[in-house]
Amino acid sequence: xxxxxxxxxxxxxxxxxxxxxxxxxxxxxxxxxxxxxxxxxxxxxxxxxxxxxxxxxxxxxxxxxxxxxxxxxxxxxxxxxxxxxxxxxxxxxxxxxxxxxxxxxxxxxxxxxxxxxxxxxxxxxxxxxxx
Numbered sequence: 001x002x003x004x005x006x007x008x009x010x011x012x013x014x015x016x017x018x019x020x021x022x023x024x025x026x027x028x029x030x031x032x033x034x035x036x037x038x039x040x041x042x043x044x045x046x047x048x049x050x051x052x053x054x055x056x057x058x059x060x061x062x063x064x065x066x067x068x069x070x071x072x073x074x075x076x077x078x079x080x081x082x083x084x085x086x087x088x089x090x091x092x093x094x095x096x097x098x099x100x101x102x103x104x105x106x107x108x109x110x111x112x113x114x115x116x117x118x119x120x121x122x123x124x125x126x127x128x129x130x131x
Contacts, residue, residue, distance in 0.1 A: 002082055004028060009076045009128060015062060016071045027056040033111035034104055034127070035060060041102055041113070043073050043130055077129040079103070089123035101131025 001007055008031050015023035025031065027049060035058055038044045045063040050056055063072040079094075080086040088094060093114045094103045103114040107124035117124060 003078075005030065005034070005127060006078045006081070008034070009078055012060065012062075012073070013076050015060075016073060019064075019069070021062060021064075023060050023062065024057050025060065027058045030106070030111065031058060037102075037104055037111065037113060038073075038130065041130075074131050075129070079126045079128055086126045087123065088126055090118050090121045093118045093123075094126060094129070096129045097131050101129060104128050104130065 004026070008025050011023055011025050032049060035044070035047045038060075039047055043063065045061040047061065048059045050059060064070065065072075088105070093105075096103050096114070104127045105112055105114055105117045105124045106127055107117050107120075107122045109120060109122060111127070112120075
């Protein structure tokens with residue numbers, strides 16, 4: 001597999017379109033950090049790291065509206081790919097839907113959202129957009 005982050009986002013997209021409650025993905029440290037950000041920003045209901053075998057898995061409980069069964073995540077879009085990396089400085093941080101969505105950035109201080117990276121005045125690789 002050449003792009004595990006794209007695989008992670010695709011598994012989430014497929015589970016959302018199939019209206020699943022829980023999705024399991026292979027774990028890595030980067031995927032764990034992205035999952036924590038999605039939970040902190042309210043895009044997923046809950047998550048659990050399961051340590052089985054050398055790699056482990058992440059169980060992600062997806063968040064749906066109770067009334068009309070609409071998922072909290074409208075779109076997950078991979079920005080930086082292994083063939084074409086996208087980097088940004090803190091002065092020209094991407095704005096996702098004019099600030100309503102988030103961009104997940106991999107910086108030298110760790111994985112964080114675009115707003116947190118701009119507040120710390122550091123740039124990095126734009127991993128994905130979530131809204």
